[in-house]
Amino acid sequence: MTGSVTFTPSETDYVDAIRANFLLAMRRRRTLRPIVIIALVFAAIGAGLGLIDHSSPAWTAVYALGGLAYGAVLFALIYLISYLMLPRRAGRLFRQQRSIQQSFEYRWSDAGLEWSSVQGNGRFPWNDLHGWHETKPAMLIYMNDTLFQFLPQRVFTPEAADDLRATLERAGLPIY
Incomplete structure (x- = not known):
């Protein structure tokens, strides 16, 4: 999904x-x-x-x-x-860093994670990512040991959070 x-x-x-x-x-x-x-x-x-x-x-x-x-x-x-x-x-x-003070849209599917903002856009296939971890304040999606994208928990509906978790698990991305 x-x-x-x-x-x-x-x-x-x-x-x-x-x-x-x-x-x-x-x-x-x-x-x-x-x-x-x-x-x-x-x-x-x-x-x-x-x-x-x-x-x-x-x-x-x-x-x-x-x-x-x-x-x-x-x-x-x-x-x-x-x-x-x-x-x-x-x-x-x-x-x-003004570039992270902009509005972002993150989209996920079985193909990977995509993001876009007024500054640009990008796509990460799941196999290019290192892992993920869900914390109380944010979902952290790691590109390597220290570099990560964060999606604040406050922006998720319960359905969207469940969908992202299920997509990450289906993709085989390890919990980091």
Whole structure:
């Protein structure tokens, strides 16, 4: 079935989509792997300090756990600050890019996803897309790991949202 939605993205729509993408990225293995590795390096540094200090094995383990906790807290703070600053940065980017402040029409069918605006138009066959994810604020359709189109949930009728989901599933586009 062919479906469509027409909308003009608001700054709130854009910020919500960027925030949803950020939260999804934080749960991906490729994001978590470096965090675990760095935390283990901090644990090794803590254990090394315990060994250099000629501490008992129990205290060496305490040093290692302290290093692990330090690494975990450090990364948690970095990501928390990034998350808290995200609305300000995303809002500024939205205001700078006039081309995304226009009215868009998105159409989908078994052939792919099409969009048009006063700036231009485009078509993505489903097999050229990387994946999709439905969040509370928006439907995110990914071209690659970081680049995505967003369709705010507020613009969908229940039937249109169901149709897009069914089309994405029929096309075999993975949930990202």
